[in-house]
Amino acid sequence: MTPNSETSRGENLASCHDCGFVVALEGGAHHAATHCPRCHAVVHRRKPDSLNRTWALVITAAMLYVPANIFPVMRVISMGKAQEDTILSGAIYLLVHGMWPLALIVFFASVVVPLLKLIALTFLLISIQKGSSWRPVERTKLYHVVEAVGRWSMTDIYVVTILVALVSLGNLATIEAGLGAVYFAGVVVMTMLAAESFDPRLIWDRVRESNG
Amino acid sequence: MLDLNFKALGSAELSIPAGWLTLCHACDLPSRVGNVPVGGTARCPRCGSVLYKRVGDSLDRTLAFALAGLFLFIAANAFPFLALKMQGNVTHTTLSTGVRSLYEQGSPIVASLVLLTTILAPLLQISSLIFVLGPLRLGLRIPGQARVFRVLRSVQAWSMMEVFIMGVLVSLVKLLDMAQIVPGLALWSFVLLIPVLAAASSSLDAEWVWRRIGLEE
Numbered sequence: 423m424t425p426n427s428e429t430s431r432g433e434n435l436a437s438c439h440d441c442g443f444v445v446a447l448e449g450g451a452h453h454a455a456t457h458c459p460r461c462h463a464v465v466h467r468r469k470p471d472s473l474n475r476t477w478a479l480v481i482t483a484a485m486l487y488v489p490a491n492i493f494p495v496m497r498v499i500s501m502g503k504a505q506e507d508t509i510l511s512g513a514i515y516l517l518v519h520g521m522w523p524l525a526l527i528v529f530f531a532s533v534v535v536p537l538l539k540l541i542a543l544t545f546l547l548i549s550i551q552k553g554s555s556w557r558p559v560e561r562t563k564l565y566h567v568v569e570a571v572g573r574w575s576m577t578d579i580y581v582v583t584i585l586v587a588l589v590s591l592g593n594l595a596t597i598e599a600g601l602g603a604v605y606f607a608g609v610v611v612m613t614m615l616a617a618e619s620f621d622p623r624l625i626w627d628r629v630r631e632s633n634g
Numbered sequence: 635m636l637d638l639n640f641k642a643l644g645s646a647e648l649s650i651p652a653g654w655l656t657l658c659h660a661c662d663l664p665s666r667v668g669n670v671p672v673g674g675t676a677r678c679p680r681c682g683s684v685l686y687k688r689v690g691d692s693l694d695r696t697l698a699f700a701l702a703g704l705f706l707f708i709a710a711n712a713f714p715f716l717a718l719k720m721q722g723n724v725t726h727t728t729l730s731t732g733v734r735s736l737y738e739q740g741s742p743i744v745a746s747l748v749l750l751t752t753i754l755a756p757l758l759q760i761s762s763l764i765f766v767l768g769p770l771r772l773g774l775r776i777p778g779q780a781r782v783f784r785v786l787r788s789v790q791a792w793s794m795m796e797v798f799i800m801g802v803l804v805s806l807v808k809l810l811d812m813a814q815i816v817p818g819l820a821l822w823s824f825v826l827l828i829p830v831l832a833a834a835s836s837s838l839d840a841e842w843v844w845r846r847i848g849l850e851e
């Protein structure tokens with residue numbers, strides 16, 4: 423079933439972010455707002471202040487990404503000796519022990535995914551600010567991917583949690599969460615909020631403008 | 635009395651009339667959604683994003699999965715999910731042990747994030763589905779349904795059970811040399827909970843529900 427596209431541009435229509443109800447907004451302002459009659463959420467034509475918010479969250483996440491990778495996420499104290507694991511050394515440990523499929527998953531989830539997410543969002547933000555009308559369909563798909571894969575970065579945080587919980591008797595070995603885990607948790611939260619505050623419809627606003 | 639209501643809710647007159655107007659959430663193109671067959675998907679003609687998915691027996695199926703999910707969630711939290719045997723010592727762990735140990739070690743931020751994504755968000759997700767769909771199934775409308783259904787949308791992104799299981803898998807491999815790991819009852823509940831929750835959210839027809847519980851008359 424392909425839906426028929428409307429002939430009118432629907433310039434004063436806006437859909438409710440929470441329930442999808444289509445509301446007619448008065449005035450042409452970009453940020454004109456009203457309450458949704460169906461769910462009472464505030465309806466905006468575009469997410470308010472989307473570009474600035476997303477930039478702020480992306481920059482914060484990028485700054486947290488550095489210490490998240492430098493500081494150990496986990497400290498194993500066993501018989502008086504302490505061994506520290508960073509995110510990367512955790513993946514290498516799996517690789518050395520012949521668990522390369524798992525090593526690849528951990529490497530992708532913790533190192534590649536947050537980095538790609540930051541690069542992709544930066545690219546989308548810049549392309550919108552430059553008023554680009556280049557490949558809007560692909561850029562929208564890129565946004566959907568960014569939105570969907572981000573959660574997998576939590577894997578390492580869960581590994582630390584489970585190890586801390588299991589090896590907590592204290593007489594033989596202790597496992598502690600390191601400072602890296604705190605920064606890494608920050609990266610995950612900031613990138614998720616950044617994806618949420620980004621409004622993909624901005625990609626299409628420029629396309630519409632450039633088509634006249 | 636109730637039986638009549640069951641039938642009324644399942645009847646065709648209460649399905650979404652063809653030709654309803656929607657705006658693409660990704661590119662804002664207005665479209666009219668026609669008669670989508672059961673199992674079919676309407677996509678935005680301009681950017682390809684999903685506009686609407688029609689699921690057969692959406693209400694019954696989603697409610698059944700949500701109830702099964704609640705049962706599994708309780709089991710997943712009530713029983714130990716892993717036991718560790720190390721030189722004669724056995725440590726049992728429940729899901730909340732990890733959160734508590736992290737908190738006690740002085741990592742309240744990480745502890746809160748784990749608590750949110752593995753306990754609070756999934757619980758909210760399951761219970762809000764039951765709160766909204768349960769009364770609907772009985773032909774009732776109760777105050778607060780719309781508000782709760784709105785919460786569901788924002789909570790879903792933070793419910794990360796499937797990622798947690800990946801974390802369990804990696805931890806097990808890391809501990810293989812060190813100790814013997816015995817999977818507990820909760821772990822199997824967790825493993826089952828993931829497809830059940832995924833099925834609950836994919837069989838949910840949010841547009842249909844909004845048309846039932848919406849505040850406008």
Ligand SMILES: [Zn+2]
Binds near residue numbers: 439441442458460461
């Ligand atoms: Zn609404």
Ligand SMILES: [Zn+2]
Binds near residue numbers: 660662663
């Ligand atoms: Zn679209």
